[in-house]
Amino acid sequence: MLKCKEVSHIVAEDLDLGFWGRLQLKMHLLMCVHCRRYTDQIRRLGLGARRQLDETPTGEQAKRMEDCILDRICPHGPGDHGGPNP
Numbered sequence: 001m002l003k004c005k006e007v008s009h010i011v012a013e014d015l016d017l018g019f020w021g022r023l024q025l026k027m028h029l030l031m032c033v034h035c036r037r038y039t040d041q042i043r044r045l046g047l048g049a050r051r052q053l054d055e056t057p058t059g060e061q062a063k064r065m066e067d068c069i070l071d072r073i074c075p076h077g078p079g080d081h082g083g084p085n086p
């Protein structure tokens with residue numbers, strides 16, 4: 001029987017366990033609500049991250065995002081760093 005610590009390690013590292021390992025993992029998840037929740041979160045995060053990678057912005061999108069971010073940081077354009085303003 002796997003321990004919670006082992007399960008969290010396996011899930012976080014996305015280790016390939018082979019048939020018996022996967023079976024043991026499944027058994028543990030059936031019995032342990034904490035690990036089940038943890039696994040669920042990790043998988044969701046994993047999917048989210050993968051989706052982000054699939055939607056890597058193109059050059060044009062990246063430029064627009066950069067402009068948008070710069071605009072937020074420094075709304076009055078370059079050179080104006082919001083000096084003393086009475």
Ligand SMILES: [Zn+2]
Pocket residue numbers: 003004005007028032033034035036
């Ligand atoms: Zn557990």
